[in-house]
Amino acid sequence: MTTTATAVAHPNIALIKYWGKRDEAVQLPATGSLSLTLGIAPTTTTVSLIDDPSVTADLGTLNGQEMVGKDLSRVQKFLDLVRERAGSTSFAEVTSTNEIPTGAGLASSASGFGALALAAAKAYGLDYAPEQLSALARRGSGSACRSIFGGLVEWLPGDDDASSHAVALPDSGLDLSLVVAVLAPGRKKIDSRAAMRRTVETSPFFPAWVEQVPHDIEDMKAAIAAADFTAVGELAEANAMRMHATMLGALPPVRYWNPDSVAALDLVATLRDEGTECYATMDAGPNVKVLCRSGDAETIADRLRAEFEDIDVLVSGSGPGAYLV
Numbered sequence: 001m002t003t004t005a006t007a008v009a010h011p012n013i014a015l016i017k018y019w020g021k022r023d024e025a026v027q028l029p030a031t032g033s034l035s036l037t038l039g040i041a042p043t044t045t046t047v048s049l050i051d052d053p054s055v056t057a058d059l060g061t062l063n064g065q066e067m068v069g070k071d072l073s074r075v076q077k078f079l080d081l082v083r084e085r086a087g088s089t090s091f092a093e094v095t096s097t098n099e100i101p102t103g104a105g106l107a108s109s110a111s112g113f114g115a116l117a118l119a120a121a122k123a124y125g126l127d128y129a130p131e132q133l134s135a136l137a138r139r140g141s142g143s144a145c146r147s148i149f150g151g152l153v154e155w156l157p158g159d160d161d162a163s164s165h166a167v168a169l170p171d172s173g174l175d176l177s178l179v180v181a182v183l184a185p186g187r188k189k190i191d192s193r194a195a196m197r198r199t200v201e202t203s204p205f206f207p208a209w210v211e212q213v214p215h216d217i218e219d220m221k222a223a224i225a226a227a228d229f230t231a232v233g234e235l236a237e238a239n240a241m242r243m244h245a246t247m248l249g250a251l252p253p254v255r256y257w258n259p260d261s262v263a264a265l266d267l268v269a270t271l272r273d274e275g276t277e278c279y280a281t282m283d284a285g286p287n288v289k290v291l292c293r294s295g296d297a298e299t300i301a302d303r304l305r306a307e308f309e310d311i312d313v314l315v316s317g318s319g320p321g322a323y324l325v
């Protein structure tokens, strides 16, 4: 049996968002979602089984720093599940490097648990098909199930642990890029898990969100199949705004936006008026991501850099699914 394995996974950005669970214990989402896997900022994770009975827990480092607290316990809980399935009692050492600011609403948990799921499955000897790996990654972090696949990906909500996984969508020739304006790279004020729970429990808009998303997914799949960039962009922006409207309805409200977020949304509208067709999306943080045709990405990145001095602006095309190295 292999006892060490290294995997790479990339972040993904949802064009139709996942926001809210219907079963927290096994991480079943309230709705499906649909995303683009990026080609930048991967997480690389090595899982090595520890052959030393004096070690009584999993150990981990993230970007060279020892994992502690909530980050470590999420990894340990995930490895408990892998061990249970593999019939193993070995603890593991997890070494992870992440090229994106952790916890800044840039999907670091998606690439993180995507890479961890693949490396851990391999190290513990689980022979999983991609859909099974995707369902496994979901147990670590919902959005991670989408990072198992490359390009445009749909997460099927499913109705139990095995059926809630992602699938790759056929490439219809849309040449999409995403320009990420990192307006605030720090850890977010409220993590998405807690914010989702609060939204589910207190936002009067949440039932309408759950009713709307399946329509948004169907419309988005039709727009993708027709390679209709305008329809894809308009829907992605509308769906992101609907998600934020839903969380603004929570008690207390969940508001991730800052003044620069609003300024960036205005800039996207201005670029569109000027003839550079692009659309905004936002996740659980103040950063604004701009969806565009690949040929326009550098123009948009330059405008964001000119508008917001000293920020990082990342440009990404479509990226690959998780793979072993």
Ligand code: 2P0
Pocket: 012, 013, 014, 016, 017, 018, 019, 027, 033, 109, 110, 140, 141, 142, 143, 144, 192, 193, 282, 283, 284
């Ligand atoms: C998404 N987000 O679809 C949405 C949009 C953030 C906003 O998936 O609790 O870190 O681990 O399942 O996957 C972030 O949620 O949450 C997320 P858990 P996750 O990309």
